[in-house]
Amino acid sequence: MQSSARDIVIDAGTGSVSGANTRERTAIGLLRSAMAVLQPMNDLGFSYVARGVRKALPSSKRMIYVLGNDSRMRTDFCDAYWSVLTKPNYPYETAIRRLIVLSRDVPYGFIDGGANHGFWSIIVSGPEGGRKPVVAVEAASDTFEHLEDNRRLNGGRFTALNRAVGAKSGEHVRIFGVKHEARSTVQPSAGAKPILDCETITLDDVAAMPEFAWLTKFIVKLDVEGVEVAAFSGAERLLAGDTVFVYEEHGSDSNHGNTRHVLDTLKLRVFWLGEGGAREITDVAQVTPIKKSRRFGYDLIATRSQFWIDRFERLLGNQPTTA
Structure with a gap:
């Protein structure tokens, strides 16, 4: 580098x-x-x-x-x-870091949905994450330039795609938002003008890429600013396999819509690995005390894979949990 x-x-x-x-x-x-x-x-x-x-x-x-x-x-x-x-040792997205540490011994592929500048792609593909195969997906072309720069800066050790995660591949979508960390294919308000456009790709199609040949286990990070439900719709094969999803619950959503969909519709088990101790989330009401600020997203872990469930249950059994 x-x-x-x-x-x-x-x-x-x-x-x-x-x-x-x-x-x-x-x-x-x-x-x-x-x-x-x-x-x-x-x-x-x-x-x-x-x-x-x-x-x-x-x-x-x-x-x-x-x-x-x-x-x-x-x-x-x-x-x-x-x-x-x-700030030295700033605790950036501690739930994801904890999951990566917990899974370092597992041969898995990492899909970085909404990769931004590539922070987690860099970590997971490097020695800290066990040098896992990674495909980073970023929709906004200007942000993708930063992602591609960081891919080269780190020796080209992960793959970068300028695509938007969606329910179907090959669809044309528009991108809204000025801040690179908050770009979305969801129109924020009537009259809002798009600034970029992009083509979609499903999570299942990303998982089928040659980078992940022979792998059966996946970690999928979803930071896709309001299109989580669509992203899950394009992940039928991943949902049926040994996959764990990290999805975002935004602090401004008092209805906890993503967790409601994950628990009630997808029937996944949900875990919190952030500050305050690991615990299972069995009811959307348990998400309320996790959200300390309306300005932030909070990462939750979801899966129906028994392999990953066994691992999380062992974690819950080995440390104190708090409400």
Whole structure:
């Protein structure tokens, strides 16, 4: 993996910084100070701080975050979403990380639905995740450019697809949203104008790619901003096999629609592996206390595979659970 003289390199674990001048180090210091204040409040307002810092202290350089041994992710300078990683050991999506650690010994394929810049594709395909085969799927073409850059930065060790996860493959969809972390094929309001377009692919068709030949077990991460039900519709074979899904429940959805669909329609078993201890979710009402903020998505784990269920039940039996 190569960085250039035009990259600022930040170790996401230790916090060490290299390649930054005085102004850029000041910007990083301001981001970290803001995180110290705002993290206890679920990072409320941090994106505004990052944009303000970038405007006040601009730089043409980009930032590379060292995510682990042999794993790096490059972003724009003071990216409003990814700059949380300037805080050493920031607990990014702890439920997914816990699942990956729990499954490191399992030969599985990883489908990164809604990959964004490729954070989890980098981790899972690297030594921390056991170097699993990965296909990263990202719909927005401008965000896909960052994903492809990070694929090359990490030696091309995962596959990247510029597609939108959908119920059927080959359909044309429009993409809405300004923020790269919140792009969706769902029109947010009447009159909202699309900014990009894309072709769809089903999860089953991704799983059938040569990268996953001979594999029978999968982890599917679904961060697809409102089209989770459609994504599940295109995953009949995966649902019938040894697959575990990580899907997002948004804090703003008081009806817990995705979990309701997963429990009541798909009849999957659901587990929470985030902060506060691992536990099974058997009723949508149990999701309410998990959602601490309306601004965030919360990752839940769903499966009907006995292989994965046995693994989660052993985890539940080996540690305390809390309500």
